Amino acid sequence: MPPRSVLVDFSARDFICRSCRLGLQKPRALPRWTARPAPSRVLARQSSNAAIAQPKPPPNTTSAGVDPSSGDDERRELMQALGLLDDEKTVRVNYFEQDKSGGVRRLASAEAFGDSLHGDLTSGAGQGKVEDMIQQLEEASRLFKLLEQVGGKDQVAKLKKRLAEDLVEVDEDESETSLELPGHITETILIKEEGWAGPDVQRISRLNRKLKRVAHLVTRRESDISEHQRSALWKGYMNIRKALVSRRNAVPPAAWDLLWRALASEREDNPNRIAHIAVLARDMQNTGATLSDEQQLLAIEAMFIDGHEKEAFDNHRRLVTTLGARKETALDFWQxxxxxxxxxGDLERAERAVENIAELPGSKDPRFLLPFIRACAENPASVEVGYDAYRRMRDMLGAGMNIEDYDQVIAYFLASDQTDHALYIFVDMMSSGSTNIKDTRKLPTTIANPFFFGKWIKRLIGLGEVENAHKVFLLMINKGIIPRPVQVNGLLGAWLRSDSAHFMAQADSVAWEMINARIQFVQLRKQAANFGSNVHLSPSGTGWPSATLETFSLLADSYNQRGLHAKMEDLWKAFRQAEMAPDAFMMNQLLFSYIKDGQGRQVADLYHALTDEYAIKPDPLTFRALWMAIPANRLYTIRKREYQQEIPHGRTLFAEMVQFTSAFEHQEFDYQLARKIAHSFRKLDDKVGLLLAVRGLRQVFGFYPPEPLVLELLADTVDLERMSKSPRARNGLLRHTQRMDRFLEDRRLELVKAGALDSGAQLSTEARREALSRYLEGQLQESCNKSNLYPQGVESAEAEAATQMGLVDLLSSQ
Incomplete structure (x- = not known):
């Protein structure tokens, strides 16, 4: 720092003033994300930036950008003495241009510099480059569109992802060259580039850059190695792998350790870990590198999983006297x-390995026997050995044997169809080992009942093991225990929810066995009545219980969702033969099946037949099916001259719905059903019917139309979005919206004037929906009054419609 005294010895060299130090500062490096300038314009662009960043200084300002008036007198006198304070001088900027050959020439003025910097973009070769760039972009766009048509959007997304990864990789290649590591680390991890020829030099250099990047992350502990960085490192290694393996000791030990650490890490984002280990281990052995004990074990496992079983077994046998005898590695080695x-399936050697593990000193987890139990359970000849191994593990664990352990072992025996042994183990689990049924000829009654097996089945279904649950049912039937229908229905539901063709076929098979059992029961009941009480008839079949209403409902729902109308009709025939009283759910599935099959015209007759014969009470879903089946919704178009003959269908159905108002109690009226009802009247231009339907929905069913439905009915459309695409129709929607908003505002002002609402408050939800309903009814009433469809008078038409729709009481109360 300069001395504080004004009398400065200017010949002294032992200090640097603040102004000079500011001038000597290096410019800050640009962030990586900034655009890189073209090489031919680097010098010129820097000069341009200097000219922009350093405008002509005002009077009393130094060339160093320091305002002397803001400092003290000492600094001013010092700068004056150094010649840095000169009011007569101005800043002078020189402009330069560098051509492709590297030559630099001085430009005359700032205008010349601007022409040089921007002129090639508008004329000459620069214009050609711009046009080429635009053409390449257009070709890329056409390529993406073509790929989207051929391979779909997924193919385009994959290509874009690869291009993005390539750009990131290029950016990383450039940034990796600037990484600085301690010298001792750099010397140990980098592969020497001397002695390589041709493209191998570039590949070695590229791999070294990737190694530096990974080492940088590892040493500084900034973050974990990402999936992209690991993939780039593996790609760099595989590009030069053959050359590296051909030379012994070409890769330093530290580089091998770094490769292993990065590529063999056990992480979710490293799915190719085993393949990496297998390749690295083989290459390290071929080049004479030394593998640690842990690396050797991982290498053997990787070889085995990678399909080189013989090589894995050979290496395992070779290391018996080393890793297999060493205290630190013996347990992992034999496991x-x-x-x-x-x-x-080599159970003989596996059993020897079990004994070797058991003889090892120290504590060990008895669950090492699980792979052996599984292998024995898969072979019918060794099932007993597997069961003995299970008992051995249970004895070793003692109280530490948890329910998950039992589930695991039971699953092993069920998967190999050893259901008896699975039952033995389940009994052990339920009795904590106090009950052993293996040596009993007959199951005790506490076990041989559907309730005990039901617990097992419920647990298996809860775990998602529906196939094993089916095997338990077969075990029950084989032992003469008839399952409960509700238990089998649970399995059917799990099968049908799986959306698996195999499980659905099994569900069909078992369900129809139960249906046949029910039909056989009905037939035997009739025959027994004819023979008298002295004759006892026993059913014959596969042992499945009789179907219940739930069984039929599950199948009906499945057939309806899959559009299997033929099977639905067969199911209905069987349902009638089973002499079961249907409920609304079964009836609804049948009605929807007819609608999906294009037989909507039969739905109304079928509904009346079922309700008359079985006295079924319809529910809201029933009426949704009935409204979907009327001609106004079933047919694509209806000619105007047929409106009058179709109008009674909607009015009669509405009267049916009013008759069963209780079916809609204790639940909110379905919006989609209300929308379907309103548009059914609108499509037939039944203005009076629509008006009464809106009133009836409000007063009888408590439904208030929301704003979208109000707009749809006023605009005479079912698709507001499609209608809004037309400018003319959009203007019409805007007018309806403005009128509706004005009505709501007038209603708000009325409430404010009446003192029911504060002046600044908005309408409540209830008040708003009631006002919207009143506005819609008013508009519909006005439309009826203006219509020429009712020459006998609107009041007379309303009275007739109210009679047909079951709303006479509603009209009389108006």
Missing amino acids: LGLRMYCLV
């Missing part, structure tokens, strides 16, 4: 061997 031998 790995046990898993491999079990997977290939």
Whole structure:
């Protein structure tokens, strides 16, 4: 720092003043995300930035950008003495241009610099480059559209992702060259580039850059290695792998460790971990590198999983005297061997591995026996060995044997159809090992009942093991225990919810077995009545219980959703043969099946037949099916001259709905059903019917039309979005909206004037929906009054419609 005294010895060299130090500062590096200038314009653009960033200084300002008036007198006198304070001088900027050959020439003025910087973009070769760039962009756009047509949007997304990854990789390549690591780390992890020829030099250099990037993350602990960085490192290694393996000791040990650490990490975003380990281990062995004990075990496991089973077993046997005898690695070594031998079914060697593990000193988790139990359960000849191994594990665990352990072992035996042994283990689980039924010839009554098995089945279905639950049902039937229908229905529901063709076929098979059992029961009941009480008839079948109404409902729902109308008709025939009283759900499935099959005209007759014969009470879903089936909704178009003969269908159906008002109690009226009803009258231009339907929905069913439905009815459309695309129709919608808003505002003012609402408050939800309903009814009433459809008078037409729609009481109360 300069001395504080005004008398400065200017010949001294032992200080740097603040102004000079500011001038000596290096310019800050541009962030990575800023655009890179073209090489031929770097110098010129820097000069341009200097000219823009340093405008002509005002009077009393130094060339260093320091205002002397803001400092003290000492600094001013010092700058004056150094010649930095000169009011007569101005800043002078020189402009330069660099051509493609690297030559630099000085430009005459700022105008010349601007022409040089921007002129090539509007004329000459620069214009050609711009046009080429635009053409390339258009070709890329056409390519993406073509790929989207051929391969779909997923194919385009994959291509764009690859292009983005390539751009990121290029950006990383440029940034990796600037990474700085400690010298001792750089020397140990980088592969020497000397002695390589041709493209191998570039590949080695590229791999070194990736190694530097990973080492940078590892040493600084900034973040975990990302999936992209791991993929880039693997790609760089595979590009030069053959050349590296051909030379012994070409890769430093630290580089191998870094590759292993990055590529063999056990993470969710490293799905190719095993393949990486197999390749790295093989390459390290071929190049003479030393693998640690943990790496050798991982290498053997990776070889086995990667399909090189013989090589894995050879390496495992070779290391018996080293890793298999060493205290630190013996347990992991023999457990790995046990898993491999079990997977290939070599139970003899697997059993020897079990004994070796059991003889090892120290504590060990008895669950190491699970792979052995599974392998034994898969072979009918060794089932007993597997069961003994289970008992051994249970004894070793003692109180530590949890329910998940039992579930695991039971699943092993069920998967191999060893249901008896699975039952033994389930009994152990339920009795905590106090009950052993393996040596009993007959199951005790506490076990041989559907309630005990029902607990097992419920647990299996809850775990999603529906196939094993089916096997337990078969075990029950084989032992003469008839399952409860509700239990089997639970399995049917799980099968049908799975959306699996195999499970649906099984559900069909079992359900029809139950339906046949029900039909057989009905037939035997009739025959027994003819023979008298002295004759006892027993059913014959597969042992499944008789179907219930739930069984039929499950099948009906499945057939309806899949559009299997033929099967639905067969099911209905069987339903009648089973002499069961249907409910609304079963009837609804049948009605919707007819609608989906294009037989909507039969729905009304079928509904009346079912309700008359079985006295079924309809529900809201029933009326949705009936409204979907009337001609106004079933047919694509109806000619105007047929309106009058179709209008009674809607009015009669509305009267039917009013008759069963109780079906809509204790629940909110369905919006889609109300919308379907209103548009049914609108499509037939039944203005009076629509007016009474809106009133009836409000007063009888408590439904108030929301704003979208009000606009639809006033605009005479079912698709507001489509209608709004037309300018003329859009203006009409706007007018309806403005009128509706004015009506709501007038209603608000009325409430304010009456003192029921504060002046600044808005309408409540209830008040708003009531006002919207009143506005709609008023508009519909006005439309009826203006219509020439009712020469006998609107009041007379309303009275007739009210009679047909069951709303006489409603009209009389108006």
